[in-house]
Amino acid sequence: MLLLALLSLACVSDAVPLTRRMVDMSYTFDDTILHLPIVNKFQLDVVYNGTELNGIWMLGEDYSASVHLGTHMDAPAHFDPNGTAVDKIPIRHFVAPAAVIDITAKAELDPDCGATVEDLLHWERLTGQSLNQTIVLLKSGWGQKWNNMTAYIGSTEADINKMHFPGFSEESARWLVENRNIYGIGSETISFDRGAANTFPAHQIFLATAFLVWRT
Ligand SMILES: *[C@@H]1O[C@H](CO)[C@@H](O)[C@H](O)[C@H]1NC(C)=O
Numbered sequence: 214m215l216l217l218a219l220l221s222l223a224c225v226s227d228a229v230p231l232t233r234r235m236v237d238m239s240y241t242f243d244d245t246i247l248h249l250p251i252v253n254k255f256q257l258d259v260v261y262n263g264t265e266l267n268g269i270w271m272l273g274e275d276y277s278a279s280v281h282l283g284t285h286m287d288a289p290a291h292f293d294p295n296g297t298a299v300d301k302i303p304i305r306h307f308v309a310p311a312a313v314i315d316i317t318a319k320a321e322l323d324p325d326c327g328a329t330v331e332d333l334l335h336w337e338r339l340t341g342q343s344l345n346q347t348i349v350l351l352k353s354g355w356g357q358k359w360n361n362m363t364a365y366i367g368s369t370e371a372d373i374n375k376m377h378f379p380g381f382s383e384e385s386a387r388w389l390v391e392n393r394n395i396y397g398i399g400s401e402t403i404s405f406d407r408g409a410a411n412t413f414p415a416h417q418i419f420l421a422t423a424f425l426v427w428r429t
């Protein structure tokens with residue numbers, strides 16, 4: 214027993230450091246969190262704060278919010294009546310190499326711009342790798358506008374026709390689905406469609422296939 218205990222101690226102290234760096238890319242989930250005008254905002258209610266329950270002091274809160282608030286995942290069931298729900302997606306699909314498609318330069322000039330097929334092919338040429346088996350992340354620099362709703366979404370009005378931010382173009386979404394076997398996509402914008410694309414074509418295309426999308 215003692216030997217076992219010593220051995221396990223030795224294992225702990227000899228633990229190999231993680232070779233991969235963990236990056237937390239999520240935003241704080243509270244009542245300041247930005248939301249699309251068409252979904253319910255975050256609300257926190259204090260339910261217990263004092264000695265209300267059998268004389269025991271307790272603090273307890275409830276919260277409510279749209280499931281599309283903050284850094285979150287869309288499942289195919291979001292846009293496809295026969296699509297997979299989030300709890301049915303195998304957890305192994307959540308870990309894959311990331312391919313970062315950088316459209317920051319053109320997004321600075323045009324907030325309505327979209328990633329094109331050429332942007333995707335450019336990444337493959339630059340890295341010498343295929344986008345197959347990756348999670349394709351769209352980098353637009355939009356995360357830096359997070360604290361300013363006008364800058365981040367394009368408007369403070371509850372109107373989906375007044376949104377402006379970059380995203381995956383319809384053609385790039387279709388090309389990825391038809392030509393590459395990717396595991397998922399992600400974006401630092403509030404929707405991975407372009408803000409100006411108010412019928413959500415990239416949602417319709419990506420979510421009709423069996424993979425995942427992450428977004429802020
Ligand atoms: C709980 O009640 C105390 C005293 O009224 C108050 O100072 C505190 O802010 C309350 N906490 C929350 C989380 O509402």
Ligand SMILES: *[C@@H]1O[C@H](CO)[C@@H](O)[C@H](O)[C@H]1NC(C)=O
Binds near residue numbers: 294295
């Ligand atoms: C959903 O599945 C049902 C049953 O297989 C089928 O009849 C229907 O056309 C499907 N709907 C869509 C939008 O694919």
Ligand SMILES: *[C@@H]1O[C@H](CO)[C@@H](O)[C@H](O)[C@H]1NC(C)=O
Binds near residue numbers: 361362363364
């Ligand atoms: C928010 O962004 C808008 C649009 O870019 C800009 O006009 C405004 O000055 C910004 N507000 C703050 C507080 O930075």
Ligand SMILES: *[C@@H]1O[C@H](CO)[C@@H](O)[C@H](O)[C@H]1NC(C)=O
Binds near residue numbers: 343345391392393394
């Ligand atoms: C990538 O995946 C597509 C679709 O599954 C396949 O046709 C193609 O050969 C793959 N390319 C590479 C380089 O593996």
